[in-house]
Amino acid sequence: MSVDRTGSPPGNPIGRRLLVRVLLISLLITVFFTAVQAWIDYRSRLIILQDNLEHVRYGEIGGIVTALWHFDRQQLDALVEGLDHIRYINYAAVLDGGVVVSEAGVKRDKNILIQKIPLVREHNGKAVELGLLYLQADISEVSRDVLNKIAILFLFQAVTVSIVAVFLLVLFKRLVTRHLSAAADFFRSFRLDRLHIPLKLNKRRHNDEIDVLADAFNMMLENLSEAYQKQLSAQQKMAESEERLSLVMEATSDGLFDWSISSGEVFFSARCLAMLGYPPEELPSSFATFKSLLHPGDRPIAFDVVRQYIHNKINNHEVEFRLKTKAGGWSWVLSRGRVVLRDAEGTPLRIVGTHVDITERKKLEVCLINAKSDWERTFDSVDDPIMLLNNDFVIMRSNRAMARLLGTTPREVVGLTCNEVVLSTHGPGAVCPYADMLIDGNTHSMEVHDEVTGRHYLISVSPVLDPKGNMTGAIHISKDVTSLKLAEAALLSRQKALESVYGLATTLGGSFESICKKVVVSLSDLLDVPHVMIQQVEEGRASVISFLSDGILLPGGEPVPEDYPCPLVYSTRKSYQVQGPFAGSFSSKYGLKSMVCVPVIGASGELAGVIDVMDRKKRMFSDDDIHLIEIFSSYIAFEVERKKMELRLFKIQEMETIGKIASGVAHEVRNPLNAIMALSEALVAEGASDEQSAFLLHIRAQVERLSQLMSDLLNVGKPIEAENMQQVSIWELCAGAVDSWKQSAYGRTHRVNIMTNPDGISPEVKVDTQKIQQVLINLLDNAAQHSPEGSEILLHIFVPTCCAAIIRVMDQGKGIPGEIRHRVFEPFFTTRRKGTGLGLAIVKNIIEKHGGTVTTVNNDPSPGCTFEINLPLAKKGES
Numbered sequence: 078m079s080v081d082r083t084g085s086p087p088g089n090p091i092g093r094r095l096l097v098r099v100l101l102i103s104l105l106i107t108v109f110f111t112a113v114q115a116w117i118d119y120r121s122r123l124i125i126l127q128d129n130l131e132h133v134r135y136g137e138i139g140g141i142v143t144a145l146w147h148f149d150r151q152q153l154d155a156l157v158e159g160l161d162h163i164r165y166i167n168y169a170a171v172l173d174g175g176v177v178v179s180e181a182g183v184k185r186d187k188n189i190l191i192q193k194i195p196l197v198r199e200h201n202g203k204a205v206e207l208g209l210l211y212l213q214a215d216i217s218e219v220s221r222d223v224l225n226k227i228a229i230l231f232l233f234q235a236v237t238v239s240i241v242a243v244f245l246l247v248l249f250k251r252l253v254t255r256h257l258s259a260a261a262d263f264f265r266s267f268r269l270d271r272l273h274i275p276l277k278l279n280k281r282r283h284n285d286e287i288d289v290l291a292d293a294f295n296m297m298l299e300n301l302s303e304a305y306q307k308q309l310s311a312q313q314k315m316a317e318s319e320e321r322l323s324l325v326m327e328a329t330s331d332g333l334f335d336w337s338i339s340s341g342e343v344f345f346s347a348r349c350l351a352m353l354g355y356p357p358e359e360l361p362s363s364f365a366t367f368k369s370l371l372h373p374g375d376r377p378i379a380f381d382v383v384r385q386y387i388h389n390k391i392n393n394h395e396v397e398f399r400l401k402t403k404a405g406g407w408s409w410v411l412s413r414g415r416v417v418l419r420d421a422e423g424t425p426l427r428i429v430g431t432h433v434d435i436t437e438r439k440k441l442e443v444c445l446i447n448a449k450s451d452w453e454r455t456f457d458s459v460d461d462p463i464m465l466l467n468n469d470f471v472i473m474r475s476n477r478a479m480a481r482l483l484g485t486t487p488r489e490v491v492g493l494t495c496n497e498v499v500l501s502t503h504g505p506g507a508v509c510p511y512a513d514m515l516i517d518g519n520t521h522s523m524e525v526h527d528e529v530t531g532r533h534y535l536i537s538v539s540p541v542l543d544p545k546g547n548m549t550g551a552i553h554i555s556k557d558v559t560s561l562k563l564a565e566a567a568l569l570s571r572q573k574a575l576e577s578v579y580g581l582a583t584t585l586g587g588s589f590e591s592i593c594k595k596v597v598v599s600l601s602d603l604l605d606v607p608h609v610m611i612q613q614v615e616e617g618r619a620s621v622i623s624f625l626s627d628g629i630l631l632p633g634g635e636p637v638p639e640d641y642p643c644p645l646v647y648s649t650r651k652s653y654q655v656q657g658p659f660a661g662s663f664s665s666k667y668g669l670k671s672m673v674c675v676p677v678i679g680a681s682g683e684l685a686g687v688i689d690v691m692d693r694k695k696r697m698f699s700d701d702d703i704h705l706i707e708i709f710s711s712y713i714a715f716e717v718e719r720k721k722m723e724l725r726l727f728k729i730q731e732m733e734t735i736g737k738i739a740s741g742v743a744h745e746v747r748n749p750l751n752a753i754m755a756l757s758e759a760l761v762a763e764g765a766s767d768e769q770s771a772f773l774l775h776i777r778a779q780v781e782r783l784s785q786l787m788s789d790l791l792n793v794g795k796p797i798e799a800e801n802m803q804q805v806s807i808w809e810l811c812a813g814a815v816d817s818w819k820q821s822a823y824g825r826t827h828r829v830n831i832m833t834n835p836d837g838i839s840p841e842v843k844v845d846t847q848k849i850q851q852v853l854i855n856l857l858d859n860a861a862q863h864s865p866e867g868s869e870i871l872l873h874i875f876v877p878t879c880c881a882a883i884i885r886v887m888d889q890g891k892g893i894p895g896e897i898r899h900r901v902f903e904p905f906f907t908t909r910r911k912g913t914g915l916g917l918a919i920v921k922n923i924i925e926k927h928g929g930t931v932t933t934v935n936n937d938p939s940p941g942c943t944f945e946i947n948l949p950l951a952k953k954g955e956s
Contacts, residue, residue, distance in 0.1 A: 096246045103238035107231065115227045122219040126165045130192045130212060133160060138210065142196050145171060145207045150179070157181045160212065168213035171196070178208065188217040256280060256287045260294065332432040334414070336364065338387070339426050343367055352410070352434040354403035372399035372407055386425050392416050397435065409439040457487075462534075462555040465541070470494040470511065473550065482555065495553060510538040511551060518548055524558070532559040563699065589720050593623035594630055596709050600690060601625050604702055608667055608691035611713065612637055614677075614684050616899035619647070622686070626667060638663040643674040643689070650676045650684050652703055656695055671696040675706045677714045681930060681947065685717040797926045801845040804951045807882045808839035810846060811874055814853035821854075823861035833874045840876050843951040844927055852920045856886040856944050859916060863890030864941065876950070881929075884946040892935040892942045901933060924948070 137160060144153040153171060160169035161181035167189070170180035192212040197204050256278050263276050276294045278287060332349030336342075341364045347357040353370070360366045371379055375398035385391045393415035399407040414430020456463065462479035464472050471494055475487045483490060483499070496505050505512045510521035520539040527534060535556045540548045597609040613622040624631040640661025643653050654673045657664060669691050677686035688710050690698070815831065818824045833839065842849075853872075860870045873885040893901060900906050902921040907914035924931045929948040936943055 095249060096242055099242040099245060100239065103242060104235070107234045107238055111227055111231045111234065114230065115223050118223045118226060119219065122165070122222060123216075126190065126214050126216075126219060129163050129165060130190075130214065133163065133166075133192075133210070133212060134194050138194060138196070141171065141210060142198050142207060145173075145178070145196055146198050153179045154181075165214045165216075165218055166212060167215040167218070168211075170211045171208055172211055173208035182213070184213060185215065188215065188220075190214040190216055253287065260291070264294075332434075334412075334430055334432060336414075336428045337426070338428065341365070349432050352432070353400055353408055370400040372401070375399050386416065386428065389423055389425065394430075397439075408434055409436045411435045461557065464490075464495060464553040465550060466495055466511065466553055467550040468515065468548065470496060470505065479555065510536055511553065514538045514540055514551055515548075532557055533562045534558065563701065589716055590622060590633065592716055593633075593713065594625075596688075596713065597623050597625040597630070600688070600706065600709060601628070603705060604690055604698075606690050606692045608669070608689075610689040610691070612687040612689070613717075614647070614686050617895065619687070640664070642669065642672055646674040646676055646687055647684060650678060652676065652707070654698055654703070656697075667691065668693045670694055671698070673698045673703060673706065675703060675710050677710045677717065679714055679721075680718045683932075685714055688713070797845055797848065797923075801847070802843055803846055804841050804843045805846055806839045807842050807874060807876075807884070807948075808833055810842070810844070810849060811853060811872060811884060813846075814850040815857070815872065817850065818854045818857045821858070823858055826866050827861045827864060828867075828869045829857065829872055830869055831872045831874070839874075840882055841951045842882055842948050844948065845923075848923045849927070849948075852923050852946070853884070853886070855916045855920050856946075859944070860886055860888035860890070864888040865890075880950055882948050882950055884948070885943050886946075887936060887941060887943045889941040891940060893933060898933065898935075902931070920944075 137156065141153065141156050143149075144156060157169050157171060157179045158181040160166055166182070168180070168182035168184045170184075171178045190213070192214070194210040194212070196207040196210055198207055199205075259278055260276060276291050278291055280287065282288055332352060333344075333346035334349055335344040342362050343364050343366065344362050345360070345366075350357060350360060368376075378396060379398050382391070382394045382396050386394070393413070395411070395413045397409060397411050400410050402408050411433040412430060413433075414428050416425040416427070417429050418427035419425050456474075457477045459476055460478055462482045463476045464479055465474040467473055471492065472490050475483075475490045477487060480487045480490060495511065496509075510523050513521045518540055520537065522535060522537045524533065524535050526532075535558045537554045537556065539552050539554075541550045541552060543549050593611045597611060600609045601607070607627050609625045610621060611623045612619045619637040620633070621635050621637060622633045624633065638661070640659075640663050642657070642659045642661070642664055643655055646653050652673065652675045655671075657670045657672070659665075659669055659672075663669075671692040671694065673690050675688045675690075676684055677688065679685040688706055690702075690706060811831065815829050819829070857870060857872075864870065868889045870889075871885070871887040873887065874882070876882050897906075897908070902917050903914075904918040905914035906918075921931050924946055927948060929946060931944065931946050933942055933944050935941075
């Protein structure tokens with residue numbers, strides 16, 4: 078900035094600028110006060126207009142009603158014409174049912190104020206409506222009056238201000254400008270060596286502002302250094318104050334609002350908008366803005382506050398609601414406000430207040446509510462009974478498990494002492510863990526047995542401490558350890574059972590019957606029951622092999638009673654538990670009330686027997702009890718399988734011996750039979766008589782039967798040669814047998830349907846292919862012989878496990894009678910007149926030599942029966 082040091086007059090003197098500013102400010106003030114005066118006049122004339130309308134309502138209406146009642150048209154027109162002469166009323170009309178009866182003035186459509194006054198007269202105690210007085214007031218006339226008055230007033234005030242401004246300019250130059258110029262000349266010549274020369278002005282001393290200014294200039298010379306230091310200090314303090322104010326404004330969470338109810342304008346401070354993410358002045362300052370930001374769910378609450386303000390029911394408010402943020406979310410706001418301006422009738426006109434962002438507090442409240450709810454749900458969902466007690470044994474809270482245990486509700490036990498609800502006593506028991514805890518402040522536990530429910534509980538009492546470490550109460554937890562106790566007892570029983578089984582298994586020379594007797598004795602002791610029975614199931618027939626009743630071993634070998642209470646165990650092969658009383662002589666004889674039946678399942682899944690545990694009292698045997706019985710069941714199943722294996726080995730040895738004898742006999746008999754066959758054919762060829770031919774045909778048939786018998790005997794005696802064993806697909810093996818059988822006589826009269834796994838995978842078996850195909854052909858012949866001609870034979874191949882393949886041959890015959898089903902594999906047993914009785918025996922012999930089994934069962938549903946072959950699968954890598 079350049080400084081003029083020449084002393085020339087200023088190019089922009091203060092006087093001129095003062096004149097311009099005085100004129101400008103005066104003009105603005107004149108405009109402002111003129112506008113205020115115009116508004117006041119306008120409001121006054123509106124009030125006059127309203128008063129005129131009210132005067133009509135309460136002063137003129139009576140005459141109009143009377144004229145209308147008597148239908149005095151002349152008087153009515155005069156009164157209406159008089160209304161038109163009232164100031165600002167430009168039109169008046171009396172309407173009856175919407176029809177104009179009388180009118181005066183000019184009716185307009187714009188800048189009007191309409192007043193409708195019902196015309197009512199009392200008649201016989203009732204209000205009779207005669208019509209309607211319709212009034213129009215010309216608001217534009219009010220505006221013209223105000224503008225005319227304001228124009229004159231504004232012109233007068235402008236002239237006055239101009240004269241005053243010129244006078245002030247002259248006076249200012251005389252009193253101020255010349256002295257300021259002198260002072261400026263003094264300071265222009267100011268040097269440090271002239272600090273002792275004071276400023277003197279060419280004026281009388283009146284101790285006015287100029288004199289004070291000169292004294293101040295002189296004092297400034299003396300106190301310049303001190304004043305400079307003070308100024309620095311003041312500047313530093315101001316900077317600190319401004320910084321503190323800035324920090325406070327940044328830290329505060331309050332926003333300000335100012336609501337003018339009459340105009341609907343709402344001023345929102347920058348903080349109000351910032352807490353919603355809006356920059357200052359982005360949103361319109363109106364109540365509509367507030368409504369658009371308000372959450373729909375909070376509108377009833379907020380609008381109720383507004384209604385209470387409008388109806389003058391409240392003077393201040395404090396309410397919480399949500400406002401929409403610029404990002405589309407919602408912020409919780411605490412709004413506090415009060416009325417600061419009312420009109421003459423007390424109606425609120427202006428409300429100011431603050432908005433505080435309480436979103437985080439709301440989140441914390443929700444978290445606290447959720448945490449409290451979660452804690453209460455957790456507390457009530459805990460299966461263990463829990464009570465919160467104070468130091469006087471009084472229950473402060475109880476969960477539902479404890480209430481259920483006590484047969485009451487959580488609310489009903491609050492306020493009672495724990496000994497009242499648990500022990501029904503007025504004080505703690507002789508042994509009380511809570512009393513012990515109050516003595517030493519440590520956790521105490523004890524185990525109790527509830528005689529009523531029969532359950533065991535572990536009572537644990539732990540102290541509750543306040544922040545200072547003082548004990549304020551305790552947590553009383555009753556943990557149900559009944560299952561643990563039962564598990565311990567079951568484990569002990571299981572251990573005893575395993576020890577018993579081990580003792581049986583390590584006893585040498587024991588027969589199967591003696592083992593079963595020891596089992597029933599062990600089960601009776603372990604389960605504390607009077608009766609234990611073991612059945613053996615062979616060829617579909619069940620018999621009692623061992624029976625202990627009241628400590629006495631009864632003789633076995635008898636069939637199971639016909640009124641046996643649990644026959645379902647035979648068909649389902651599952652454990653069953655039933656309770657009586659049961660019907661039948663068997664149950665009544667032993668007074669049975671409870672019974673559990675556990676099947677004995679063999680290695681191939683067949684039912685080998687049943688263990689029956691019976692009691693005279695009603696009893697529900699636990700899973701552990703049944704598992705204990707199953708331990709013995711598994712051991713008996715092992716013994717049954719071992720017994721079958723011994724019998725199978727004996728039969729194999731027996732068949733090998735028979736086979737060797739049969740081979741020798743077959744060789745010795747076959748040559749004479751061939752000779753007899755040749756002689757009989759020669760006699761037939763020579764022409765024998767009819768009687769001789771009949772005998773020769775009979776001889777030939779018997780020789781063929783004996784030849785077939787010799788062939789079968791040779792097959793029985795043939796061993797399985799190792800070099801003939803091949804690894805072959807089970808499907809190819811069966812398909813080859815079917816193809817060969819189709820060329821036989823039966824193969825041309827019956828159909829074969831081969832079923833296999835849907836995935837098409839065919840595992841392999843290691844067998845003598847020729848002998849296994851002979852087995853399948855024998856079974857197909859047997860099925861065809863017992864099925865109607867033209868019927869279908871089903872050959873089903875499937876692999877239920879990873880270790881065995883199963884082949885089933887199913888016919889449509891009459892089935893095998895139950896009394897002979899166990900004999901069908903015996904050598905020389907047959908029901909056919911032409912059969913040798915060795916076909917199925919050969920089948921059984923060959924299959925068992927391959928390590929497999931063959932069984933038969935009647936089809937369910939009928940008709941027919943099924944022969945099932947079980948062959949072991951070849952191991953991977955085996956050749």
